[in-house]
Amino acid sequence: MEKAYMNKTAKIIKSALLALLALASVSCGDLDVVGAGSVESFDKVLKHIPQALTPDEENGGWSLTAPDASSRFIWSRNYAQSPRYDVMIEFEAAPFIAAGLDPRKLPGNFAFYEGKLMAGTKLGQETLRYSGEVTPLASYEQIVQLKRDAVGYHGALDHYGVNLGGGNLFEWAKDMSTNDKDMVFVLDPEPLLKAGVDPARIEGWLFTKVTVDDENGKPIQVDKILKPFNLL
DSSP: HHHHHHHHHHHHHHHHHHHHHHHHHHHHSOOOOHHHHHHHHHHHHHHGGGEEEEEEEETEEEEOOOOTSSSEEESSSSSGSSSSSSEEEEESSHHHHHHHHHHHGOOOTEEEEEEEEEEOOOOOOOOOSSOOOOHHHHHHHHHHHHHOOOOOTTTTTTEEEESTTOOOEEEEEOOOGSSOEEEEEEOOHHHHHTTTOOOGGGGTTTEEEEEOOOTSSSSEEEEEEEEOOOOO
């Protein structure tokens, strides 16, 4: 009887292990929820404003321009060929200079040229391989597949976003129909403060507190400089 009990217990444990292995296999094989959701919502943004989407040969990628043409999100087609950054935002420098900016004091993740400021980062040095046509969405999918840590979800604003390094981000609404901030350019104020900027004086940008999760997943408020747009 004891032997039969032990055999039955072994079978139960074996079945449980097999179920766990099957679940793990499915989980690893599927794109994660945030990654998949970000691709779906980014595709909707691109399709909603197709006139704002253009190739950017100078930066080796694609450009999505804000409705007022003051700012752009740029992402690379091929990390091995990006001349500067793989993901970046570019925006008019004049409002920041008028607010006290000395571009010479900006850190290395910022660039200043021809009246523009750029904040961005390198994601890698890989030559990207595409299974089909090289499109703006396909290039974004490469970020999700190869550089997953660069993509996140901002629960307080119901946004997906790309981390540009140094506390700078480009975000877009998970659902444009329920959000009044469908596209947001996000800057960390600290390096700008050190470069002489009075954040309250930056025309066209909002200096405010934003709720984010800390390293332990607890909500905290941090200072950010935002340029939001409603696309609907």
